[in-house]
Amino acid sequence: MSxxxxxxxxxxxxxxxxxxxxxxxxxxxxxLVVPPGIDEVEFEERTRNALVLCPSSxxxxxxxxxxxxxxxxxxxxxxxGLVGAKDTGKSTLLATMIQEIDTIxxxxxxxxxxPLVDDKxxxxxxxxxxxxxxxxxTLLGTPAAREGVQFVDGFLLIEGNDVPQPVVFFDxxxxxxxxxxxxKLIQFIQTFTALLFVVDPDRATARPPNADWTFNAxxxxxxxxxxxxxxxxxxxxxxxxxxRFEPTVARWLTEQGGILTRKCGEVCIDHDKMREESRDIFxxxxxxxxxxxxxxxxxxxxxxxxxxxxxxxxxxxxxxPGSATDPRRTYLRPLRSRRVLEPLVAILAMSGAITLPGxxxxxxx
Ligand SMILES: Nc1nc2c(ncn2[C@@H]2O[C@H](COP(=O)(O)OP(=O)(O)OP(=O)(O)O)[C@@H](O)[C@H]2O)c(=O)[nH]1
Ligand SMILES: [Mg+2]
Ligand SMILES: [Zn+2]
Numbered sequence: 001m002s003x004x005x006x007x008x009x010x011x012x013x014x015x016x017x018x019x020x021x022x023x024x025x026x027x028x029x030x031x032l033v034v035p036p037g038i039d040e041v042e043f044e045e046r047t048r049n050a051l052v053l054c055p056s057s058x059x060x061x062x063x064x065x066x067x068x069x070x071x072x073x074x075x076x077x078x079x080x081g082l083v084g085a086k087d088t089g090k091s092t093l094l095a096t097m098i099q100e101i102d103t104i105x106x107x108x109x110x111x112x113x114x115p116l117v118d119d120k121x122x123x124x125x126x127x128x129x130x131x132x133x134x135x136x137x138t139l140l141g142t143p144a145a146r147e148g149v150q151f152v153d154g155f156l157l158i159e160g161n162d163v164p165q166p167v168v169f170f171d172x173x174x175x176x177x178x179x180x181x182x183x184k185l186i187q188f189i190q191t192f193t194a195l196l197f198v199v200d201p202d203r204a205t206a207r208p209p210n211a212d213w214t215f216n217a218x219x220x221x222x223x224x225x226x227x228x229x230x231x232x233x234x235x236x237x238x239x240x241x242x243x244r245f246e247p248t249v250a251r252w253l254t255e256q257g258g259i260l261t262r263k264c265g266e267v268c269i270d271h272d273k274m275r276e277e278s279r280d281i282f283x284x285x286x287x288x289x290x291x292x293x294x295x296x297x298x299x300x301x302x303x304x305x306x307x308x309x310x311x312x313x314x315x316x317x318x319x320x321p322g323s324a325t326d327p328r329r330t331y332l333r334p335l336r337s338r339r340v341l342e343p344l345v346a347i348l349a350m351s352g353a354i355t356l357p358g359x360x361x362x363x364x365x
Contacts, residue, residue, distance in 0.1 A: 004072050007079060007168075007191040008065050008148045011056045015072040020050040021059075029059070029066050049117060065148060068117050070156060075165035078351045079151070079191050080344075084198035085212045086174035089238040089310060091139045093198060094171050095128040096310040096337040097344055098153060106157070108260060108267075109345055109354045116154035116166050124153040136335060137328040138315045145176035147184050157353055165353055177214035189221050194232040194347045197296045201242050204290040211292035219299045228301035232350030232363065234343040235296055237281055241309040241338075248280050252307040253338055259345060260356075269349055269358035274304055274342075278363075281305035302363035304346040312336035 003012050022032040032050050034043060051066035053059055071077055082090040106113050115121035131137050154168030170188060179185055195218070203210045222229050243249040255277075261270040282305050285293045297303045313336070315329035349359035 004076070005191055006054045006056065006065075006067060007151065007170075007188060008067075009054060009056045009063075010187060010190055011054060013055050015052045015067070015069075016055075017052065017069065017073055019053065020047055020069060021053060021066055022050060029053075029064075049119060068120075070116050071154070071166050071168065074156070075163050077154075077166040077168055077193070078348070078353060079168055079170065079193045080196060080347060081170045081189065081192035081194075081218070082196045082198055083177060083214055083218045084174055084200065085177075085203075085214050086141060088174060088198045088200040088203070088212065090174065090196075090198045091128060091142050091171055092132065092310040093196075093236065093238050093308070093340060094152070094169055095124075095132050095139065096335075096340045098124065098169075099129055099133060100337065100341050101155060101344075104341070106341075106345075106348075108258075109269075109348070110159055110356055111348075111354065112158040113155040113167075114158070116156050116168065120151075120153055131328070132311075133335060136331045138331070140328060142171055142173040144179070145172040145185050145188060149188050157348070159353075159355065167348070167353065174214060178217050186221070189218055192222075192231065194351055195234075195296070195300075196343055196347070197233065197235045197293075199235060199237045199285070199290075199293045201237060201239050204237065204285055204293050205243075205288050209289065209292075211290075213292070215292055215295050219296060226301075229299055230301045232347050233296050233300040233303040234346050234363075235281070235294065235303065235305045236343045237284070237293075237305070237307045238310060239314075240307040241312050242314065243307075246284065248284050249307045252277050252280060253309060255339070259342060261358075264357050267356060269345075269354065269356050269362060271358045271361040271364075274346060274362055277307070278303075278305040281307055302350045304343070304350075304363045306339065306343045306346070308340050308343065309336075309338045310340055312338060 003014050005012050020032040021029040024030045050069040052069050052072055054065050057063040084090050101113050151168035152171045156164045156166055158164045197215055203212050240249050240253050259270050313331050313333040315331045348354045349362040
């Protein structure tokens with residue numbers, strides 16, 4: 001790793017991996033002293049959750065901030081931002097994606113994934129997954145972005161003996177993206193190296209139209225040369241269980257075959273099938289005149305479209321809104337996610353992290 005962009009202040013810097021920090025019991029960073037003469041295994045264990053200082057502010061200053069060492073010492077991180085208005089289903093989608101990485105893994109795609117920061121991963125499981133999967137309750141709305149907002153969880157992708165690559169996820173309350181009055185609050189958008197645009201089917205099929213302006217706001221915020229923005233992007237029609245009577249969507253939602261094939265004589269990514277799904281979901285959105293939803297397709301160089309359901313079922317709204325003290329609702333049936341990993345696999349293929357044959361064709365026009 002040479003230089004890296006700080007996701008908090010956007011500064012590019014070369015991390016000093018010899019000066020490590022750790023959090024004390026009060027949660028304050030203090031220098032991490034490693035005894036000399038220990039071997040690699042012990043060093044790795046002792047420094048598992050180590051931090052490095054971002055050089056934009058010296059330690060002790062109120063603006064001083066630290067990054068996870070493992071975010072900074074490997075290949076350039078893939079920083080995935082989930083974009084969409086309030087209630088579109090971003091956090092629920094992310095939760096079920098992470099659950100599938102934890103339980104099924106990415107081995108089929110040639111990668112081993114381990115949590116990037118153990119504490120963060122435990123917190124994510126507690127705040128998102130215990131609620132959703134164990135208690136079968138809807139998630140609380142995610143708080144709006146604060147200054148210095150950090151990723152919520154991440155993994156280290158390990159492929160053979162190659163240098164590992166971190167992949168991290170930003171999940172903020174949907175209202176954050178349209179709060180363009182305060183630049184500092186949304187500068188984290190500039191750290192996204194890949195984007196998941198999450199489409200709520202209720203908005204896509206609404207009459208009169210109910211466009212999600214976060215897609216436009218985030219795309220406008222990003223800059224780059226050329227006709228297209230060069231960041232891997234997936235448009236995810238989530239909550240697709242609500243569209244199960246729409247033949248095009250139902251076809252993909254019930255698709256069992258996965259996106260691996262042996263057509264090429266060995267295991268490879270079925271980019272033709274992914275293109276077919278993208279074309280169908282694009283057609284579905286086009287027919288409903290939801291131009292805002294497929295805008296990323298004409299803005300980004302590589303883009304796929306997907307139909308997924310994070311929960312497979314809805315949680316009914318209370319008959320008298322506001323009467324309940326706890327806004328979390330209970331899902332009607334046991335949760336069953338469908339095809340939630342596909343958009344992530346597409347992003348990893350477009351980012352070059354998945355190297356199976358065919359991966360380099362994903363999302364190309
Ligand atoms: N039917 C169905 N409903 C879903 C699904 N995913 C989410 N929902 C519903 O959508 C609501 C909002 O989901 P969240 O994941 O909290 O939405 P969000 O985009 O994170 O919202 P903010 O954090 O407020 O920006 C949930 O409470 C569920 O009621 C799904 O796959 N199917
Ligand atoms: Mg949320
Ligand atoms: Zn910084």
